[in-house]
Amino acid sequence: MSNARRSERGPMMTGGTPLRSLDEEELLGHIFPAFPPGADLVVAPGDDAAVLRTSDRTIATTDTVVLGRDWLDAWSSGADIGHKVVAQNLADVAAMGGVPTGVLVTLVADPELSLEWVLDHVRGLAEVCTAAGVAVLGGDLSSAPPGVVMVSVTALGRLDGEPVLRSGARPGDVLAVHGSLGLADAGLRLLQADAPDRLPEATERQRRPEPPLAAGPQAAAGGATAMLDVSDGLLRDGGRIARASRVVLDLDLSALVPDVDALADVLGAEQALDCVLAGGEEHSLLATFPAGVLPAGWRAIGTVRAVRDDEAPAILVGGRVVTHTGWDHFRAT
Ligand SMILES: Nc1ncnc2c1ncn2[C@@H]1O[C@H](COP(=O)(O)OP(=O)(O)O)[C@@H](O)[C@H]1O
Ligand SMILES: Cc1ncc(C[n+]2csc(CCOP(=O)(O)OP(=O)(O)O)c2C)c(N)n1
Numbered sequence: 555m556s557n558a559r560r561s562e563r564g565p566m567m568t569g570g571t572p573l574r575s576l577d578e579e580e581l582l583g584h585i586f587p588a589f590p591p592g593a594d595l596v597v598a599p600g601d602d603a604a605v606l607r608t609s610d611r612t613i614a615t616t617d618t619v620v621l622g623r624d625w626l627d628a629w630s631s632g633a634d635i636g637h638k639v640v641a642q643n644l645a646d647v648a649a650m651g652g653v654p655t656g657v658l659v660t661l662v663a664d665p666e667l668s669l670e671w672v673l674d675h676v677r678g679l680a681e682v683c684t685a686a687g688v689a690v691l692g693g694d695l696s697s698a699p700p701g702v703v704m705v706s707v708t709a710l711g712r713l714d715g716e717p718v719l720r721s722g723a724r725p726g727d728v729l730a731v732h733g734s735l736g737l738a739d740a741g742l743r744l745l746q747a748d749a750p751d752r753l754p755e756a757t758e759r760q761r762r763p764e765p766p767l768a769a770g771p772q773a774a775a776g777g778a779t780a781m782l783d784v785s786d787g788l789l790r791d792g793g794r795i796a797r798a799s800r801v802v803l804d805l806d807l808s809a810l811v812p813d814v815d816a817l818a819d820v821l822g823a824e825q826a827l828d829c830v831l832a833g834g835e836e837h838s839l840l841a842t843f844p845a846g847v848l849p850a851g852w853r854a855i856g857t858v859r860a861v862r863d864d865e866a867p868a869i870l871v872g873g874r875v876v877t878h879t880g881w882d883h884f885r886a887t
């Protein structure tokens with residue numbers, strides 16, 4: 555391979571032991587010891603499939619990250635990516651009102667990828683699983699063309715009550731958030747500007763989202779009528795609740811001032827507002843609750859009202875339509 559081709563691949567693939575020097579069994583022999591034991595794991599990884607003791611209703615979700623689309627080698631370590639891909643999956647389980655129980659992990663990689671990156675990656679994902687009491691059930695390995703690395707995680711979860719859907723918001727409900735808004739997008743912008751140290755909290759959130767997992771089942775038990783995690787931006791994800799529930803969500807801009815202020819010194823007021831309204835990858839939880847029942851840790855950021863004859867279901871800011879769009883994988887902007 556030419557040096558030019560190697561340098562395109564970046565440090566993940568240019569130092570250490572390339573995966574092509576191992577066979578699959580050897581690689582799995584390195585990977586399995588990193589996984590947490592898992593109290594409900596009846597058959598651990600290594601057989602044709604794992605066996606997990608679980609509830610009678612199981613939540614299932616999957617999310618994938620791709621090098622160059624979801625992270626750059628220069629920004630994130632293997633452990634960061636392990637943390638991120640698991641956290642974003644567990645956030646989807648929490649957003650249904652469930653408790654995550656297990657994950658399956660598929661790594662598809664250029665054989666030049668280093669074993670050291672993979673082991674760091676496995677350590678990062680095992681850390682999140684251990685902290686959340688989640689078992690690693692297994693996964694798959696496959697090779698990929700030059701420069702390609704992707705990790706796909708499938709998460710399972712237990713549902714103790716009723717699932718909280720996107721479609722249950724009712725006029726008169728309060729719109730509330732648990733967690734920060736805009737930090738991960740601010741971190742992305744700072745990484746893109748090669749200035750990650752200007753707001754370390756933001757770059758850390760971009761690298762390692764911290765979804766409030768316990769707040770999902772807490773919200774479900776506390777009467778949440780609709781819920782999701784903010785992965786594509788407050789307005790875009792809020793719009794999904796509005797359309798599924800056939801209501802109008804009206805954001806109260808004054809409730810978002812602390813989020814904007816936390817970013818404005820570094821990014822300026824306009825970009826800070828953009829991050830808060832449209833920033834993806836935050837994985838905070840957004841939910842609606844009947845008025846007067848907001849559980850601890852949730853803060854009201856708006857209201858839910860009926861759709862008028864002359865309008866469609868939508869999310870508004872201070873009663874007005876806004877044009878910030880949020881993240882979309884396919885649309886060229
Ligand atoms: N390729 C696909 N095939 C089948 N279902 C899909 C596919 N991609 C997404 N979905 C489903 O569409 C819905 C929305 O997906 P997505 O926007 O990724 O949700 P989230 O933001 O919660 O991860 C989910 O129910 C998901 O399972
Ligand atoms: C190199 C790079 N470019 C762009 C982004 C920004 N980005 C990637 S995915 C995404 C949105 C969330 O991802 P998605 O797969 O849509 O999550 P889901 O909604 O399925 O949970 C954003 C803002 C990034 N993190 N890294």
Ligand SMILES: [Mg+2]
Pocket residue numbers: 616617
């Ligand atoms: Mg998804």
